[in-house]
Amino acid sequence: MNKTLLWVAIGILIADRASKEWAIVALKQQQTVIDLLPVLRFIYVENTGVAFGIFADNGDLVRWLLIALTLIITGVLFYYLRQTPHRGEKWACLLMLSGAVGNLVDRIALGYVVDFVDVYWGNYHWPAFNVADMAISAGGMLFALFLIKGMREQ
Numbered sequence: 001m002n003k004t005l006l007w008v009a010i011g012i013l014i015a016d017r018a019s020k021e022w023a024i025v026a027l028k029q030q031q032t033v034i035d036l037l038p039v040l041r042f043i044y045v046e047n048t049g050v051a052f053g054i055f056a057d058n059g060d061l062v063r064w065l066l067i068a069l070t071l072i073i074t075g076v077l078f079y080y081l082r083q084t085p086h087r088g089e090k091w092a093c094l095l096m097l098s099g100a101v102g103n104l105v106d107r108i109a110l111g112y113v114v115d116f117v118d119v120y121w122g123n124y125h126w127p128a129f130n131v132a133d134m135a136i137s138a139g140g141m142l143f144a145l146f147l148i149k150g151m152r153e154q
Helices: 004-026 059-083 087-110 131-153
Strands: 034-037 040-045 115-122
Touching: 004 040, 004 087, 004 115, 004 131, 059 087, 087 115, 087 131, 115 131
Parallel strands: none
Antiparallel strands: 034 040, 040 115
């Protein structure tokens, strides 16, 4: 892995950790919501489930299964990152890997993932998310684009 990829991964992890610590202090401890735009606000959420809060409140068994699954996925992503010669796929894997590690740290240390970005329209809310989730989503979309491009070239 080249130094640029490593520094980006470290930057994502630092941004994720710092933003979650900010959310704990500014939102949880102050018991507040910060409205930014008519469709965007910061609100503190403890996500014990997976994406979109699926399997939330299912206890320690689910927590440890999610930790094990994340470790497996992280291993696969790291292996693929080191094996692929394609620069764009390396970036996609790096984004997903950094996000997965960021959320894994929360799940191991806290038992849940700290989410704080709330996007909504009227009464309809997208599930709250964080910087790690943004990295995972961006990496997944980038990877999908390379898959589609590869399929078109065949």
